[in-house]
Amino acid sequence: MRTPSQTVGPFFAVGLRGRPCPEGPFRLEGRVLDGAGDPVPDAVVEVWSPQAGWGRACTDADGRYAFTFRRTPHLDVQVFARGLLRQVHTRVAISSEHTVFDIRLQDDPFFVV
Amino acid sequence: MIPVEDRGDPPYDWPDYRSSTRRAPKRLVLLPEALRDRSGPVFGESDVDPLDSDLTRQHAGEPLGERIIVAGRVLDEAGRPIPHTLVEIWQANAAGRYAHQADRHPAPLDPNFTGAGRCLTGADGAYRFVTVKPGTYPWRNHPNAWRPAHIHFSVFGRAFVDRLVTQMYFPGDPLLDHDPIFQSVRDPAARQMLVSSLELERSEPDWALAYRFDIVLRATPFE
Helix, strand or coil: CCCCCCCCCCCHHHCCCCECCCCCCEEEEEEEECCCCCECCCEEEEEEECCCEEEEEECCCCCEEEEEECCCCEEEEEEEECCCCCCEEEEEECCCCEEECCEECCCCEEEEC | CCCCCCCCCCCCCCCCCHHHCCCCCCEEEECCHHHCCCCCCCCCHHHCCHHHHECCCCCCCCCCCCEEEEEEEEEECCCCECCCCEEEEEECCCCCCCCCCCCCCCCCCCCCCCCEEEEECCCCCEEEEEEECCCCEEECCCCCEEECCEEEEEECCCCHHHCEEEEEECCCCHHHHHCHHHHCCCCHHHHHCCECEECHHHCECCCEEEEECCEEECCCCCC
């Protein structure tokens, strides 16, 4: 049996530091939005791919996050926030140097992994 | 219906936890096996400082509160240790206050306590922190709501999809019965995995009690 998930809560910034991916010319940015369309200013966004490595960003007051990274066909994305008892998982295709990817928590599909 | 609670995890949508109403996802699809990436980030000694694992020695003086040792192993469901992986923790101080500007609870901050720790697991998956027992604190989820004492944990498995953020609780805490976050885990056996156990053998006499908290992740097969 696995250890269950619990929410990251509102005070994760005490312990979870942001970290950039290894530097590269590609950029992903967007906002995290709740079911009312309001920004989520207390979310942790993490990205991973074998090519781009791992990065972590905390959203700002407008719910914005951004990463720069090396060429990769896609990034796996996880979002943690107060109100999420488990993180959500998604994937974004990276087909150009600049990708805008808003994450609408109650409108977008997420993977059950 | 997608089986979203198959690993003992809480449901996303849990109305007793008020913040979930506008944030819990509503559209869930099973991850196609072809998209399942079995890789994940690798960490090394440059990611941590030895002092990061002792939360009582990060300032000029010692923090107030009950000094404790929190130790355990990070394993997968097959019982295999997850070596050299990053474990991050954060917590309130002994008075129940986080060193965070958004925490408005009128309990004192402790100038000698930040409440953040990190370390890498050893070859056997073991980790160990020294800290102080966090206090309980009120929150606004419902009238007279108080969180049981807890330490937040963030861990990485072998694959990024196995990533886990959770909370460790203390045995015998009467607030556990009243906490909607703890109670969101519906399976009692799974819920019990969130509760640490007092471990006298690992305690240091005349210095600190020890609590054991093992963390079990999905057993993603090796690449």
